[in-house]
Amino acid sequence: MEGECRAPQARSSGLPAGGGGGESPGGDAPLPGSSGSSSLLQAEVLDLDEDEDDLEVFSKDASLMDMNSFSPVMPTSPLSMINQVKFEDEPDLKDLFITVDEPESHVTTIETFITYRIITKTSRGEFDSSEFEVRRRYQDFLWLKERLEEAHPTLIIPELSSHKKQGPGLLSRMGQTVRAVALSMRGVKSRPEEFMEMNNFIEIFSQKINLIDKISQRIYKEEREYFDEMKEYGPIHILWSASEEDLADTLKGVASCIDKCCKATEKRMSGLSEALLPVVHEYVLYSEMLMGVMKRRDQIQAELDSKVEALTSKKADTDLLTEEIGKLEDKVECANNALKADWERWKQNMQNDIKSAFTDMAEENIHYYEQCLATWESFLTSQTDLHLEEASEDKS
């Protein structure tokens, strides 16, 4: 059962390549590019309508592809989204390789869904064959996660990103909190300070970005409703102008201004949904993924700690333990270094993305108000000109 225990973790908890004795190509060079984890890729595939441009965003640096890294892995190209994770470096455990790729859309009369090709290569005895290829959909992943959680309640089962284009549901958020608490109780003792800081940042960032996501969605909704009412508002003035003589022009003018502002609102809304909402949502998913990453790092550390503890209490074979500890120490060091390097890069990207998204939002609003201003000002000018004309007519 042990081998099987680890198999499911293999998908998302990649372990450092440079760990003792492992001959992984590329050494432990940190992977450049945006940190898209398997779960993130999953999310993107699900969320996006096979729109390649969107996929581009999440795989900015398609360069890397190293068969390694603790740090979440990059796709080689947007389309293939190959997720190759090596499990552990020890030769005796390098026996299970899984890739997930080729998303495909299926349309039936009842529903539309996406399936992914899962290729499993293994040398393990438990498997009947050495290579398997299956197609699974999101529901199936969910089922697997649930079965694993049932069977192994104390192990950390990796996150599955959310299925739909929305923020994490209440239950998953609660689940996260519970796990986070459980983890923090376990990991706090030995976690180095910089990772404490990092963890703290991630927690708060996650909270805030989720809130911003909600706020932004709400703003969109309110603007939509404002737009709907405005559409009705203008025409009433036209209706009124039909029963007036002297006021008809002024009323029609007001109606036309309202209609133009209405169109400007529509434009503002679409700008919001193109520039701001997707970026915020992307970082909501990032924040979930990052929390998973932290957990995995902590878990690796915890493994080391437990072995060290075992050694000191002299419970098992000292020599074997010492060897294992040595390897684990290297593993931990690699994990930490990879994460540290990746972290700075991710933060820089985040800063740029957020800055640019909000700047765009501000620009959309400025443009909206400028358009409306021009409309009303030109109406006002026409009215005062008319007034002057009329006044001079009266005098003559």
Place this chain on the structure above:
Amino acid sequence: MEQALSDPERRLQPAPLEPLGHPDGGLESVVGEEAEGARDEGPGDGTMMENNFWLKKIEISVSEAEKRTGRNAMNMQETYTAYLIETRSVEHIDGQSVLTDSLWRRYSEFELLRNYLLVYYPHIVVPPLPEKRAEFVWHKLSADNMDPDFVERRRIGLENFLLRVASHPILCRDKIFYLFLTQEGNWKETVNETGFQLKADSRLKALNATFRVKNPDKRFTELKHYSDELQSVISHLLRVRARVADRLYGVYKVHGNYGRVFSEWSAIEKEMGDGLQSAGHHMDVYASSIDDILEDEEHYADQLKEYLFYAEALRAVCRKHELMQYDLEMAAQDLASKKQQCEELATGNVRTFSLKGMTTKLFGQETPEQREARIKVLEEQINEGEQQLKSKNQEGREFVKNAWADIERFKEQKNHDLKEALISYAVMQISMCKKGIQVWTNAKECFSKM
């Protein structure tokens, strides 16, 4: 309304000319343009109207509102709002104003005044009172009559009402109006003593006339249609405006949440922190700016509401015309029928049904003397009837002439006021846009520094 507020001076000529409660007091046609033009031109300007007893200009203001408790007619405790009305006379030379009168009135007294004016000046489009209960509210506004915002807007509305009456060339001369401004105690009794409630046309009579009148003046029929349309379209507009205001409020206020979250987020950021924090501040400014914007819009809505209620005043004048016309038609019909009776009696040809004819058949012919007597009575009645018809005709014509003059005056006023209101709406929108540009430009700068 804007104009009324900014130009509070109105010439008031209390005129003991018209005996108290004289119903035809207002029928003399007054040259409207003089008053109108003078109003536009503001203080210090010339011509006073003839028969003017006071050469001073008068300023009227409803300056305060106060909650009071008292006992009502059924001796029950009640809470109501009282409004302070101050009248000032303006010295011609130096423009200084001196407080001449100051008293408190409640809304029901205003209503009493207006009902009196409606009865005694049926040919005048009597200015409306502000609404009794808050309508067309959007969610932020309370529909409660005691709500301070409502009370404030009502105070302005009541002041506007008084200014409208005071600037009307005919209404301003009314004694009861003058007493309303100057005699606190006993005013209600004075009004009631005029007996105006009895003189009022019953609703039923008016309704009957509206259905049965055959030949109303076409202009009044058209005016009635116009006032129906005006009422309907302004109601619709006010309703949608309230909904738009609601939505706009939502958009602005949700942005305020950004302020809070940005501020919290900035705590964990080193480089982005300052930018986030200051951007958040601008989001707060943006969110709170909507309150003033919508308050201004509420004044605009009040201006439209005044004309919504004016529509009813227009209809009242039309109803009066229909009533008089119907009355006239009935009188003419009655006269014609009597003439015919008379003719039949004289010639012996009974074509029309009459009770006398029936009884004659049943009980026998009448004597020539009896017939003569009856003819005489009828001839007298016919004479009377002709006199009445003549005077009714004249009254009707007078009414139409004077009413139409006031309607023309009203149309001018309406076009002027509504145009101004619409333009002020545009000005409000412009101001809102400018504020928006400023806030978002500031925010953008903060974002770019992140």
